[in-house]
Amino acid sequence: MKRRYIEIMDTTLRDGEQTSGVSFSASEKLALAQLLLTEVKVDRVEVASARVSAGELEAVQQITAWASQAGLLDKVEVLTFVDGQASLDWMQASGAKVMNLLTKGSLNHLTHQLKKTPEEHFADIQQVILQAQQSGLQVNVYLEDWSNGMRNSPDYVLQYLDFLQTQPIRRVLLPDTLGVMTPSESYSFISQLVNRYPNLHFDFHAHNDYDLSIANVMEAIRAGAHGIHLTVNGLGERAGNAPMASAIAVLRDFMPEVKMGVVEKSLYQVSKIVETFSGLRIPDNKPVVGDNVFTQTAGIHADGDKKNNLYFNALLPERFGRKRSYALGKMSGKANIENNLRELGILLSEGDLKKVTQRVIELGDQKEAVTREDLPYIISDILNTNAIASRVEVLNYVLTHSKDLKPSATLRVRIDTELFEENAQGDGQYDAFMNALKKIYSKKKLTLPELTDYAVRIPTGGRTDALCETIITWKHKNREFKTRGLDSDQTVSAIKATQKMLNTLD
Numbered sequence: 101m102k103r104r105y106i107e108i109m110d111t112t113l114r115d116g117e118q119t120s121g122v123s124f125s126a127s128e129k130l131a132l133a134q135l136l137l138t139e140v141k142v143d144r145v146e147v148a149s150a151r152v153s154a155g156e157l158e159a160v161q162q163i164t165a166w167a168s169q170a171g172l173l174d175k176v177e178v179l180t181f182v183d184g185q186a187s188l189d190w191m192q193a194s195g196a197k198v199m200n201l202l203t204k205g206s207l208n209h210l211t212h213q214l215k216k217t218p219e220e221h222f223a224d225i226q227q228v229i230l231q232a233q234q235s236g237l238q239v240n241v242y243l244e245d246w247s248n249g250m251r252n253s254p255d256y257v258l259q260y261l262d263f264l265q266t267q268p269i270r271r272v273l274l275p276d277t278l279g280v281m282t283p284s285e286s287y288s289f290i291s292q293l294v295n296r297y298p299n300l301h302f303d304f305h306a307h308n309d310y311d312l313s314i315a316n317v318m319e320a321i322r323a324g325a326h327g328i329h330l331t332v333n334g335l336g337e338r339a340g341n342a343p344m345a346s347a348i349a350v351l352r353d354f355m356p357e358v359k360m361g362v363v364e365k366s367l368y369q370v371s372k373i374v375e376t377f378s379g380l381r382i383p384d385n386k387p388v389v390g391d392n393v394f395t396q397t398a399g400i401h402a403d404g405d406k407k408n409n410l411y412f413n414a415l416l417p418e419r420f421g422r423k424r425s426y427a428l429g430k431m432s433g434k435a436n437i438e439n440n441l442r443e444l445g446i447l448l449s450e451g452d453l454k455k456v457t458q459r460v461i462e463l464g465d466q467k468e469a470v471t472r473e474d475l476p477y478i479i480s481d482i483l484n485t486n487a488i489a490s491r492v493e494v495l496n497y498v499l500t501h502s503k504d505l506k507p508s509a510t511l512r513v514r515i516d517t518e519l520f521e522e523n524a525q526g527d528g529q530y531d532a533f534m535n536a537l538k539k540i541y542s543k544k545k546l547t548l549p550e551l552t553d554y555a556v557r558i559p560t561g562g563r564t565d566a567l568c569e570t571i572i573t574w575k576h577k578n579r580e581f582k583t584r585g586l587d588s589d590q591t592v593s594a595i596k597a598t599q600k601m602l603n604t605l606d
């Protein structure tokens with residue numbers, strides 16, 4: 101089979117930043133542009149709209165300075181407007197060489213927003229393209245509201261494309277601006293254009309208002325689109341754009357006729373970085389990149405994984421540098437517990453395994469979250485064994501919080517048979533506690549794990565009503581694990597989770 105190369109254009113830094121509440125700094129934009137082009141290996145990045153702000157200009161200048169040195173300047177694109185000289189001047193100042201000119205792809209938008217006739221609009225566009233060419237810029241053209249244009253004013257769209265094919269442009273960008281297209285329309289509209297204009301390059305730009313963006317991307321490619329626009333984590337105006345990780349997985353697994361340059365293994369990493377920079381948490385059930393999407397919860401599934409991987413699908417976590425895990429709770433069976441114990445290096449008899457399973461189910465019934473690192477405590481509790489080597493004990497502490505003074509902590513800790521006492525300040529009481537703990541551990545020439553996530557919740561129902569639960573995610577020597585603390589005081593619950601972490605370390 102002859103495979104067709106599909107260009108991937110990432111627009112996290114332009115349309116992705118149109119997510120309400122998201123604003124990337126110049127250095128974040130530079131870091132993401134570098135990561136996307138050199139590690140994820142997308143073909144192009146759209147990094148800003150022209151004229152937006154001084155900060156945006158500075159961001160594009162930094163990106164183009166780097167891209168120029170790296171020989172990647174033709175992969176950096178900026179959205180511009182049909183506004184005479186204004187966008188062109190901005191392009192000049194930014195150092196960018198590829199402009200994605202925003203024009204009207206529906207008669208409705210043209211008539212009501214720009215208040216122009218098609219002939220006037222085409223003349224304005226021709227002028228901009230000519231000036232761009234004279235300034236050494238490459239031009240791609242967006243047909244804004246194109247999907248509604250195809251529905252309601254197809255004659256206008258065809259008249260416009262007849263004109264565009266005479267122009268020195270590189271690509272035609274077809275956005276489903278309002279995210280209203282169905283998969284069958286994506287196929288029929290794009291195949292119509294691909295057949296009528298065999299010499300034009302068409303990119304498809306989906307929006308996810310009806311959760312159809314990935315289905316639309318598939319149909320657009322099946323119809324012959326040459327490129328697609330994606331964003332990391334599906335960021336973008338309103339319900340967002342087509343999410344990169346899902347789109348790449350779908351194309352790899354279901355469209356063997358397609359070739360792409362994107363490195364699958366880097367998708368999770370870039371997703372986590374965008375999560376941090378954007379401040380928007382990835383939903384736990386977001387395909388490919390969500391926290392729980394490679395977690396088996398049901399006991400039957402965990403059991404089946406032991407038997408010829410019965411519950412595996414092609415979406416293997418290792419493809420994305422991730423690992424399958426087995427949840428602990430009321431749906432657990434022996435296999436869930438066994439899988440977690442194996443990770444901890446603990447082996448139990450059949451009888452003891454049953455007792456531990458029963459206890460985990462009871463805790464789950466009380467809506468309590470159970471983490472892998474809780475298992476030694478549960479074993480110790482119900483089997484009366486020494487499954488936890490309680491090497492470290494936080495014996496005493498004083499935490500202060502006062503107006504206009506930095507929070508501080510004094511603590512006394514036992515490590516094996518030695519006693520240590522330290523104090524420190526921090527941004528909050530828990531931070532001060534951790535700083536004091538770090539001092540103690542540095543005396544022992546030991547390093548503490550990196551705290552990568554800190555989640556607090558109030559468990560509802562059962563006997564935990566007035567309690568606060570803190571689940572902390574730690575990273576240590578390439579191992580990621582969670583510990584949980586439960587207390588009526590939030591800081592104390594975090595300290596309890598921390599003590600569990602200390603006893604988990606080698």
Ligand SMILES: CC(=O)SCCNC(=O)CCNC(=O)[C@H](O)C(C)(C)COP(=O)(O)OP(=O)(O)OC[C@H]1O[C@@H](n2cnc3c(N)ncnc32)[C@H](O)[C@@H]1OP(=O)(O)O
Binds near residue numbers: 149150152153202337
């Ligand atoms: C496909 C997409 O997602 S489109 C997203 C495009 N990107 C952006 O909008 C970036 C964020 N926008 C901005 O920072 C600002 O809106 C700016 C700098 C672009 C313009 O700001 P302002 O000058 O204050 O204009 P404002 O935002 O109020 O209105 C937009 C103007 O652009 C006009 N306009 C709309 N589309 C286009 C176009 N393709 N080309 C040129 N002008 C356009 C509108 O008709 C309106 O003009 P008017 O004031 O004469 O009626």
